[in-house]
Amino acid sequence: MEASEKNELKELRERLMISPTLVWDQANPALREAITAYGEEYKTFLDRAKTEREAVAEIERQAKARGFVDLAANAPGPKSYYNYKGKTIVLVVQGRRPLTAGLRLVGTHIDSPRLDLKQYPVYEDTDLAFLKTHYYGGIKKYQWLARPLAIHGVVLKADGSRVELVVGENPGDPVFTVCDLLPHLARKSQMDKKVSDAFEGEKLNVLVGSLPLGDKETKDRFKLYLLNHLEEKYGIREEDFISAELEVVPAGPARDLGWDRSLVGGYGQDDRSCSYAALAAVLETEAPEYTSLALFYDKEEVGSDGNTAAKSCLLEEIVETLLERAGENPQARRRVLMASKAISGDVTGALDPDYPEVHEKRNAAKMGYGVAFHKYGGSGGKYNTNDSNAEYVAWIRKIFQEYGVVWQAGQLGKVDEGGGGTIAKYLAIHGLEIIDCGTPLLSMHSPFEVASKADLYMTFKAYRAFFNAL
Numbered sequence: 001m002e003a004s005e006k007n008e009l010k011e012l013r014e015r016l017m018i019s020p021t022l023v024w025d026q027a028n029p030a031l032r033e034a035i036t037a038y039g040e041e042y043k044t045f046l047d048r049a050k051t052e053r054e055a056v057a058e059i060e061r062q063a064k065a066r067g068f069v070d071l072a073a074n075a076p077g078p079k080s081y082y083n084y085k086g087k088t089i090v091l092v093v094q095g096r097r098p099l100t101a102g103l104r105l106v107g108t109h110i111d112s113p114r115l116d117l118k119q120y121p122v123y124e125d126t127d128l129a130f131l132k133t134h135y136y137g138g139i140k141k142y143q144w145l146a147r148p149l150a151i152h153g154v155v156l157k158a159d160g161s162r163v164e165l166v167v168g169e170n171p172g173d174p175v176f177t178v179c180d181l182l183p184h185l186a187r188k189s190q191m192d193k194k195v196s197d198a199f200e201g202e203k204l205n206v207l208v209g210s211l212p213l214g215d216k217e218t219k220d221r222f223k224l225y226l227l228n229h230l231e232e233k234y235g236i237r238e239e240d241f242i243s244a245e246l247e248v249v250p251a252g253p254a255r256d257l258g259w260d261r262s263l264v265g266g267y268g269q270d271d272r273s274c275s276y277a278a279l280a281a282v283l284e285t286e287a288p289e290y291t292s293l294a295l296f297y298d299k300e301e302v303g304s305d306g307n308t309a310a311k312s313c314l315l316e317e318i319v320e321t322l323l324e325r326a327g328e329n330p331q332a333r334r335r336v337l338m339a340s341k342a343i344s345g346d347v348t349g350a351l352d353p354d355y356p357e358v359h360e361k362r363n364a365a366k367m368g369y370g371v372a373f374h375k376y377g378g379s380g381g382k383y384n385t386n387d388s389n390a391e392y393v394a395w396i397r398k399i400f401q402e403y404g405v406v407w408q409a410g411q412l413g414k415v416d417e418g419g420g421g422t423i424a425k426y427l428a429i430h431g432l433e434i435i436d437c438g439t440p441l442l443s444m445h446s447p448f449e450v451a452s453k454a455d456l457y458m459t460f461k462a463y464r465a466f467f468n469a470l
Contacts, residue, residue, distance in 0.1 A: 020369050023406045023454035024262075038280070038460060039256075039264060039453040045276045046254040046266050047169075051152045051247050052298045052308075055110035055272065056089045059279055059296060063091055066283050071321060078287070082318055087298040088308040090318055091282045093467070095291035099323055100332055102339030104292045105432070106282070106463050107310065107423050108275040108346065109300030112268040113137035113445050115144060115178075115204055115248035117153075121241055124222040129209035131176075133248060134201070137301030141199035143446050145180040149206065153246035155236055163234050168251040175251045176206045206248055250447040262368075262453055269449040271300065273439040273456055274345035281463035290341075291322065292467040300346075300423055310423035315430065338431035341392070343466055344424035345459075348372050349412050350440035360414045365440040367450075370406030370458040373437040377412060379419030386424035388435040396435055396466075403465035406458050410440075437462060 027035065049055035060083055068091060069075035071082040078094040088110075095104075115133040123130055135141065150168025157163070168175040181189055190198040212218070213225035230236040254266025275296055282294040299309035306312070319337060320330040351364040365372035375393055378385025400407045412420050424434050439459045442450040 020366070020408055021406050022368050023370055023452075023458060024368060026406070027454070035453050035457040036261075038457045041280070042273070042276050042456055043254040043256075043264060043266065045279075046264075046268055046272055049110070049272060049275075050112075050150075050249045050268055051114075052087050052110045053154060053245070054152065055275065055296065056083060056086055059089050059091070059110075059275075062279065062283065071318075074325070082321075084314055085308055088314060089296050090314070091279070091294040092318070092322065093282060093285045093288060093292045095288045097290055099291055099319070099326055099328060099336050100339065102290060102341065102432075103319075103336060104288065104290045104467050104469075105295060105315075105340060105342040105427070106278040106293070106345050106466065107295040107297060107342060107427055108278050108344075108438075109271045109297045109310075109423060110275050111137070111298050111301050112249075112270060112272070113139045113301055115149075115206070117151075117241065117244065117246040117248065119242045120238075121246075122223055122226060122238055124220060127210065127212070127222055128207060129222045129226045131206040131208055131248075133204050133206060135204060136247075138445055140195070140446065141201060141204060142180075142195065144204060145178050145199070147177065147447065148175040148251040149177055149248050150175060150251035151206075151246055151248055153244060155234070155240050155244040155246070157235070157240050157243070161235075163236060163240075165234065165246065169253075176208050176248070178204050178206055257450060264451050264453060264456065265448050267447050267449065269439070269441055269451050270347045270444055271345070271438070273347055273441070273451055274459060277439070277456070277460040277463050278345050280460050281467055284464060285467045288467055289470050293318070297423060303421075304423055304426055310426040315427070334431070340430075340432040341395075341466075342427055342432050342434040343463065344386070344422045344427065344434055344436045344438075345463065346422040346424075346436055346438045347441045347444060348374060348410060348436075348438060349444045350442050352442055358413050358417050360411070363409075363411050364413075365408055365410040367440055367442065367452045368454050369408045369440075370455060371437060371462045372408050372410050372440050372455075373435055374411055375409070375435065377420055377422055377424070377436055380416045384421050384425065385419075386422075386428040386434055386436070388433070392433040392435060395433075396437070399465050399469045400462060403461065403469075405462045405465055406454075407462065408440075 048058045063081045068079045068081045069077040071080040080092045082090045114136050116136050118132040121131040155163040209226050211225045212221040214221045250267040257263035257265035278294040297310045299306045304310040319333040323330045350367045376385045376387040
């Protein structure tokens with residue numbers, strides 16, 4: 001084959017065939033510096049926002065610092081926020097066009113898999129004090145054993161007073177743990193069983209103490225010591241646990257991962273990688289063409305049920321409020337939403353080279369190749385998913401190309417291997433255009449998830465492009 005023919009075929013291949021782009025291959029020194037700086041800010045957010053309540057507080061803090069005002073207080077200004085019950089928050093940047101021209105929405109979630117304390121959690125057994133838990137969201141139970149854990153949350157007492165707790169994060173704090181069985185005795189109890197049977201949810205009990213109060217004649221003296229400590233330190237009694245939201249999460253900060261520091265390892269990156277990208281993007285958005293909303297929802301990991309979740313009427317209420325403030329008819333909310341474009345910001349599972357059999361390699365997201373969008377999710381037969389139309393996918397591609405976003409398309413696993421859901425289908429019922437688009441992760445839903453700093457930055461860049469697109 002002659003050189004001219006080879007060159008012609010090479011040109012034809014480059015023109016006709018898709019060629020995924022590794023972000024690092026096109027990262028000049030300025031881009032590498034931006035990726036690194038963004039990674040540092042992101043790790044700080046992960047450490048400050050280990051629960052949905054903490055995430056809302058941190059998002060509100062950053063929004064206020066950038067001039068956002070309280071929408072509920074009807075404060076004037078082109079930038080506003082709406083904090084709903086301390087567990088969901090919406091940021092709004094007013095656009096140049098009327099609301100009936102449609103909105104630009106990025107919806108993410110700020111809850112993550114964890115262990116929640118039961119309403120009557122405190123007990124003692126074999127002279128040790130424990131807390132009973134109920135796991136929240138999809139977890140592999142064994143991943144929560146034999147690791148340092150922290151307790152975050154809020155206790156509301158009967159008199160209305162509020163106690164906020166964060167124990168296990170500071171260097172001087174104690175930590176907690178769920179004990180595991182030693183391998184010498186685990187053959188029949190664990191090793192000969194299926195994983196789903198070997199580790200029981202009812203045994204995810206958190207060890208919290210071993211000191212007694214009183215003498216041998218004192219009843220429940222290990223439990224009593226713990227309750228006495230809680231009353232002395234926090235003013236909490238056992239009954240107060242009934243009106244508490246206390247979450248057990250992995251202790252410790254997010255960390256750079258790898259000798260080259262190109263990755264971030266830490267808890268809660270599903271979905272705070274997308275949440276932080278949406279926050280950073282909307283904070284940088286100034287006078288966009290269309291009014292831009294960043295929505296940070298609760299309860300996605302348990303099906304988006306509840307009044308702080310994507311199934312709630314919160315979005316409709318926000319749109320009605322915006323219409324009223326603009327002097328427009330609040331009954332036009334349906335028209336506004338049907339004219340809107342949206343991104344469901346949620347993570348996806350990246351191709352794991354140790355488990356290639358569960359992925360369909362041609363359609364799996366890869367670490368380092370940028371933000372990933374899914375035309376659809378769900379499971380076999382495309383059940384329980386939004387399926388974006390071709391016109392909207394083409395528009396998203398065009399926007400990303402115009403703004404230099406490195407992106408990839410994919411799906412979560414083989415057709416009959418499993419699948420997962422997002423909030424896209426709940427927002428889609430309003431008639432808006434929407435697609436799933438977020439950061440690929442390794443070890444997703446584990447206590448220590450892994451993301452590429454390059455993909456994290458491209459997720460932010462994608463959302464920023466979306467807010468500013470015409």
